[in-house]
Amino acid sequence: GQQLNQSPQSMFIQEGEDVSMNCTSSSIFNTWLWYKQEPGEGPVLLIALYKAGELTSNGRLTAQFGITRKDSFLNISASIPSDVGIYFCAGGYYGQNFVFGPGTRLSVLP
C-alpha cells in the first residue's frame, strides 16, 4: 500500500524550544491530518487541512498543506513537557482511505 514519509523519526528537544516536522508523499492528497498519540491512548486529531497552501493553527501548533499537495508540515512553538508523544500525519484523497505516516516521536527535556 501507499506509504508516507515522516521526518524526523524522533527528536529530543529542550522545553521552550520550537519544533518542526514534516510529512511527504509520492502522491497528491486533498486532505492532510495531523494526530498526536500519547502512551496507552489512541491518536487524537490536532489539525485538519483541506486546501493546498492552507495554514491552520491550534494553540501553539501550526500546520501547513504544501502547495505541491504532496507534503505537509507541523510546527510546535515553545514546547512544554505535555507535548511528548508520537505525531502522525495522514493523507487522504477523493474516494480513497487515509494513509498514515510512521510517526515522529517527540521527547521534551525539562
Add this chain to the structure above:
Amino acid sequence: EAQVTQNPRYLITVTGKKLTVTCSQNMNHEYMSWYRQDPGLGLRQIYYSMNVEVTDKGDVPEGYKVSRKEKRNFPLILESPSPNQTSLYFCASSLAGVTSGTQYFGPGTRLTVL
C-alpha cells in the same frame, strides 16, 4: 460523552484460538475502520465500513474478518490468530469517512498471540 470504545484493552492468546475484539461508537458515525499499529510502520488499515452491511478490505486484511450489522458496532474477528498478528489495534469512526470526516480513535487493544 462522544467516544469509541474497544474491548478488551489487553489480550494474550494462543495460536489458532478464535477471538473477537469489539468496537462501538456512540456518535452515529457511518464510517468505521480498524487499524493495526506496529513499531516503525505507523497505522495500517485492516478493514473499513462505509455503512451498515458495507465492508471492504484495507491495506492488510489477511487473517482478519469484520462485520457491520449495526451502525454502532464493528467487531474485528481473528478466526485463527498467528504470532504475526501480535500488535496494537485501533478502531476508528467518522461521520462521513473518506476525506470529508475526521476520525475518532478508540483507546486501542494490545493483542499478544503466543
